Amino acid sequence: QVKQQGGNHYSFYTPASDNELSERIDLEVALRYALERDEFQLYYQPQVSLKTGNIVGAEALIRWKHPQKGMISPMKFIPIAEENGLIEPIGEWVLHQACQDSKGWRSQGLGSLRVAVNLSGRQFRTPNLRQKLVQILLSTGCEPDYLELELTESLLIRDAELSIQQLQALKALGLKIAIDDFGTGYSSLNYLQKFPFDVLKIDQCFVRNLHTNKINVAITKSLISMAHLLNLKVIAEGVETQEELQILDEFNCDEIQGYLFSRPLSLEDFKAFVKSGTQLKVSQPHS
Ligand code: C2E
Ligand code: MG
Ligand code: MG
Ligand code: MG
Numbered sequence: 015q016v017k018q019q020g021g022n023h024y025s026f027y028t029p030a031s032d033n034e035l036s037e038r039i040d041l042e043v044a045l046r047y048a049l050e051r052d053e054f055q056l057y058y059q060p061q062v063s064l065k066t067g068n069i070v071g072a073e074a075l076i077r078w079k080h081p082q083k084g085m086i087s088p089m090k091f092i093p094i095a096e097e098n099g100l101i102e103p104i105g106e107w108v109l110h111q112a113c114q115d116s117k118g119w120r121s122q123g124l125g126s127l128r129v130a131v132n133l134s135g136r137q138f139r140t141p142n143l144r145q146k147l148v149q150i151l152l153s154t155g156c157e158p159d160y161l162e163l164e165l166t167e168s169l170l171i172r173d174a175e176l177s178i179q180q181l182q183a184l185k186a187l188g189l190k191i192a193i194d195d196f197g198t199g200y201s202s203l204n205y206l207q208k209f210p211f212d213v214l215k216i217d218q219c220f221v222r223n224l225h226t227n228k229i230n231v232a233i234t235k236s237l238i239s240m241a242h243l244l245n246l247k248v249i250a251e252g253v254e255t256q257e258e259l260q261i262l263d264e265f266n267c268d269e270i271q272g273y274l275f276s277r278p279l280s281l282e283d284f285k286a287f288v289k290s291g292t293q294l295k296v297s298q299p300h301s
Contacts, residue, residue: 042094044080049103053079056111057278060287061130061249061271064263067293071128073164073271074112075278076104096136105137106146113156115281120160124288130162130192135169139176144183151187158188162213165191167199170209181210192249197237206244214241218252218272225257238265256297263296270294 048054058072078086095101109131116129137143151158163184170177170193181191192213193206197220206214216237220230234250241248250262253272262270275294279287 038094041086041091042098045078045091045095045098045100048078048080049107051081053081054104054107055079055280056108056115057280058115058129058284059271059278060276060284061269062275062294063269064259064267064294064296067295069125069127069288069292070269071130071160071162072116072284073130073278074108074115074132076108076132092134096134099136101134101136102140105134106150108132109147110150110154113150113154113161116160117154117156119285119288120157122285124285126160127288128160128162128190129156130164132164132194133169135172138165138169138180143180144187147184147187147189159190162190162192164194164215166194167196167205171200171205174205174208178209185210195251197233203240206240206246211246214246214248216248216250216267221250221252221258221262221272222254223258224261225255231261234262234267235265238262238267242266259294260297 055077056074057077058074060069061071061073062068063070076088076092078088078091080086092101095104112129112131116127119125119127140146150156151161165181170181185191190212191210192215193209193211194215195217196214198217214237216234220233220237222230224230224234238248247268249269249271250258250267251271253259253262253270253274255274258272259270259274276287276292
């Protein structure tokens, strides 16, 4: 049914019992307007050093505040944006915002905090991504070594040779590359060696219940030592308990992020949190 509202404005009515398809179409339509209507916001989850207990950076996580439906998870709308190509303007907005905010942290004296930005596959394969990044770094004044791009394995192995070239072109700008959700995808040691990564992020499924799950202990321990052999820094994601933290510390993990220390925060809350000087405390520091 189409209801005429006058002029050329129509609104489409969908059945009350929205099926998945019509919900998806609704989202897709709303997503087209979300950027110009300023409905996106970046949240920042602190990343903290296990050696010093200090915040060393933050991961930027996009939030979409839909005017009717409220907060919509990136797990829901990023795949849609990937499919219809909207990920390119959205991803560019994320990069610009994150670089601008992180430049702000340093110029406002909050510390030498870096920012990590998630990149989707389609965005990574945009031919002019490098040019876009140069523009963004210049216009925001963000120093490239304070920017880290997070990529997933599945995205990189599709065309490994091309991915390596693209990674090298990006790294030549001076930024850092992190492999996100490590262990959930193809996870070949061969790839870890071939790709020019700086950081390995251990997926939260391995961090979960580290104190009771022997398999996770073995996986996490070997991932950390392997990453260190390859000169990668290790960040454990999704740390929720002191017990998990304790074991990660014993295994010499470099940094953690997770609800235990802080949930993702709005820019204002993140800045206030950093200013509060909150430090990570490991219950029984080793040696
Ligand atoms: P990710 O990059 O692996 O991000 C980590 C996710 O784990 C985030 O979910 C974060 O809020 C959540 N998390 C952090 N600490 C904990 C914890 O202690 N426990 C639990 N259970 N969860 C924790 P979020 O923000 O919903 O993002 C989900 C995914 O959406 C991200 O996974 C990333 O793949 C994607 N994403 C988020 N922002 C962007 C973006 O700007 N661009 C792109 N392309 N993807 C994004
Ligand atoms: Mg990530
Ligand atoms: Mg992750
Ligand atoms: Mg994840």
